[in-house]
Amino acid sequence: MDRLSVLLGHFGVQAGTFFSGAFCGLEAFGQEGHSGHVHLLQGGRVGLRMGDGSHWSLEEPSLAFFPRPYPHRLESAEGDGTRLVCATLAFGGASGNPLAGALPDYLVLPLKDVPLLAGNLDWLFAEAFGEECGRRAVMDRLFELLVIQLLRHLLAHRGLATGMLAGLADPRLSRALNLMHEDPKHPWTVAELASAASMSRAAFAAHFREVTGQTPADYLVQWRVGLAQKLLRDGRPIPHVADAVGYESPSALARAFRRKTGSSPREWLLAQG
Structure with a gap:
């Protein structure tokens, strides 16, 4: 892995x-x-x-x-x-x-x-x-x-106490994080991710939040938005970006994007200069 x-x-x-x-x-x-x-x-x-x-x-x-x-x-x-x-x-x-x-x-x-x-x-x-x-x-x-x-x-050496890298340093959580990183389009559920981590749903959700500082759902949205930002900077059209990161439409991407960044994809891209 x-x-x-x-x-x-x-x-x-x-x-x-x-x-x-x-x-x-x-x-x-x-x-x-x-x-x-x-x-x-x-x-x-x-x-x-x-x-x-x-x-x-x-x-x-x-x-x-x-x-x-x-x-x-x-x-x-x-x-x-x-x-x-x-x-x-x-x-x-x-x-x-x-x-x-x-x-x-x-x-x-x-x-x-x-x-x-x-x-x-x-x-x-x-x-x-x-x-x-x-x-x-x-x-x-x-x-x-x-x-x-x-x-x-x-x-x-588990050099960070919390966040993405702390999660990747955790032998159980790293399996779930890798799944989200490798296939952001998939509508991952807590049950699927808990199974990959060989944990119960409740234990996984609590441990995930304790280590990464986010719920699994919030983490997946944050990862998708981060990927979308990179694709936008690379010049990809918004409909393509939405599909690539797992949203059924540009408007669905825009809602997630605004929730995480405070702006729409177009507004964010314009602000990047």
């Missing part, structure tokens, strides 16, 4: 490396734009000040991961020996991406705590501080692989 491939098939990530080398000074991120960020501290130390007022002093190789735009600032003084590699992140579907939305505003982790990344990081740092041709393109792909490996780490 592959818990990530369907998600990444719909909502993959694109990385754009924008910095590698010695860093000294102050730089702010996440104030504008639609991209997330990832910063890798390869050596030295750096201060990381978050939009929520928290402050981190990183003095060992570390990862700072922002899946969505989030205000933060990097600070380093002369003599800190700071060596950074940084990239922007853009998940498919933009603001409608259920995968990015399931992640916290940020994660800050020492690299030693994520051994799964070791081989990729060795290659990425070699490219970042080397002189090989095509290094930027290679680094972009390695950053994208890093995100997938980080998601694997979170699932394997």
